[in-house]
Amino acid sequence: MHSRFQLTKKYIQYWLTASNGKGHGIHSPFVYDFIKNVLNDSTSYPCYQTIEGIRKKMLSNTSIIEVEDFGAGSSVIKTKKRMVKQIAASSLKPKKYAQLLYRMVKYYKPQSVIELGTSFGISSAYLSMANTQAVVHTCEGASSIASIAKNNFEALQLKNIQLIQGDFANTLPQLLSKIKTINFAFIDGNHRKLPTLAYFNQLLASSTATTIFVFDDIHWSGEMEEAWQQIKHHAATTLTIDLFFVGIVFINPDFKVPQHFTIRF
């Protein structure tokens, strides 16, 4: 994992070199449309407040739970006994990015969504409420965390979420053998190089031309930087958008020459 200093330096580099986020000089109509209608859509959708209400509850929950440690996701807490509010403060995607996921699903309307890394279900709730016709399959290893997510889904009366508990190494292949096609994948757990690349390859095998991948924390560590470089230059990848804290990947062969954008967000 990069130190806070390294990460800040990288973030400044990103900000200085990225396109300004208004779409000027972006010669891809698809990316221009994405910037205009998805990235910069500043509508305050009603569900934002509802879901953020659940996040607030998690952030003030002082219960201590026993957590199995999966992957390299948590940079702050290493012990097995954890306070809910500490997990909520350190591992959930901030609302800016969770709401971007919402807008992407709302706009591109994927029918079959996968999330690797449910935690308390905040990003899952955004994915679910963005398109109630879609099915969101969300995977979480830690049973105590998964059970809190389940309660949150019930509290929000979400009917289109399937929560699968277990190590991604087992649950992902099982799930993919059942659902066959996946249209949107948010990879937000086990931030290490080889597992990240393995998930990408497994997901690719069940993808269509319009499947969208969102990778979390692509600059979080040397390993994640390497994984991101390999994903960018993978033979299947035709378009990437680097927003620093997430990387978005498109594999549509209609984008004939692979293009890579870094955009301020």
Ligand SMILES: C[S@@+](CC[C@H](N)C(=O)[O-])C[C@H]1O[C@@H](n2cnc3c(N)ncnc32)[C@H](O)[C@@H]1O
């Ligand atoms: C960063 S959190 C997910 C946050 C959530 N997407 C959000 O933004 O609301 C990552 C989660 O992935 C789980 N995880 C990490 N590696 C895993 C693995 N190999 N198998 C199953 N779960 C794993 C962790 O237990 C953790 O709860």
